[in-house]
Amino acid sequence: MSWTGFKKSLNRAGTTVLQKTGQIERTVDREFADEESKYxxxxxxxxxxxxxxxxxxxxxxxxxxAQARLADSISIQREMEAPYRTCIMEPLGKMNAYFPIINEHISKRNKKLLDYDAARSKLRKTIEKPSEDPTKLPKAQQEHDDAKEVFELLNDQLIAELPQLLDLRVPYFDPSFEAMIRMQCKFAEDGYEKMGTVQRYFADSVRDDYAAGQLDAQVEGVLQEMKELSICGGN
Structure with missing residues (x-):
């Protein structure tokens, strides 16, 4: 950090302390606060x-x-992983990569707000207690005007662009969520087909029961018995 930057940091820290003690008025920007909260x-x-x-x-x-170990196939995972990464993980990663940049702009805006509040306080004190030095008031006025201009430029930009960012989230993420739903359906369909191949390991009688849906009924019967147990909430 340069010496100038170090002095600015000290001045801003001092301004923050004086604001907490009520010696310097703090600017309250409800419009920005609302947009920042949404962001x-x-x-x-x-x-x-x-x-x-x-x-x-x-x-x-x-x-x-687990399915692969049962069905001797890993093709589903290979087919799903690349599209999931492309359609879901990468768009999310790109969006999250913007946040540090945006946060830096917000941080800069907040620093300039401290500078503006300090300059405004200095100008007010100079007006209330005129100095014998005729250059002090014009200098304080110029510092105030410059600080106000820089702050308002950053503040107005964020107030205008933060809502635009939030409005873009729907068209940006919609394709990702649609792709995720489609992949889930595809995953389930392929998994069902692959798992169906384990029938070759069943005994003939079990395979016939499976095809007739009797195994499902058997499972439901066991589940019902479990529900009736006291430890499972039964009577």
Missing amino acids: RAFEKECQALQKDSKTYSDAMRAMTS
């Missing part, structure tokens, strides 16, 4: 979605591996 919620949801999508991918991989 923070979106950021949190995207980060959670990215984490959950990886968890889902890992679970799908584990389940497919």
Whole structure:
């Protein structure tokens, strides 16, 4: 950090302390606060979605591996992994990659707000207690105007563009979610077909019962017996 940057950091820290003690008025921008709140919620949801999508991918991989061991096939996993990565993981990764950039703009805006509040306080004090030095008031006025201009430029940009970012989330993610639903259907269909191949390991009588749906009825019967157990909530 340069010496100039270091001094600015110290001045901003001092401004923050004085604002907390009520010695410098804090600018309250409700419009920006509302847009930032919506953005923070979106950021949190995207980060959670990215984490959950990886968890889902890992679970799908584990389940497919189990199916592969049963059906002697791993083709489903190979067919699903690449499209899932392309349609789900990569778009989420790209969206989340923007957040640090946006957060940097918000951080810069907040720093410029501190500069503006400090300059405004300095100008007010200079007006209330005129100095014998005739250059102090014009200098304080110029510092105030410059700080205000820089802050308002950044603030207006964020207020205008944060809602645009949120509006884009639907058309951006819609194709991903549609692709995910289609892949889930494909995954289930292929899994059912692959699992059907394990019938060759069944005895002839079991295979006939399976084809007739009697195994499903048997499973339902066992489940009903379990439900009636007291430890499972039965009477």
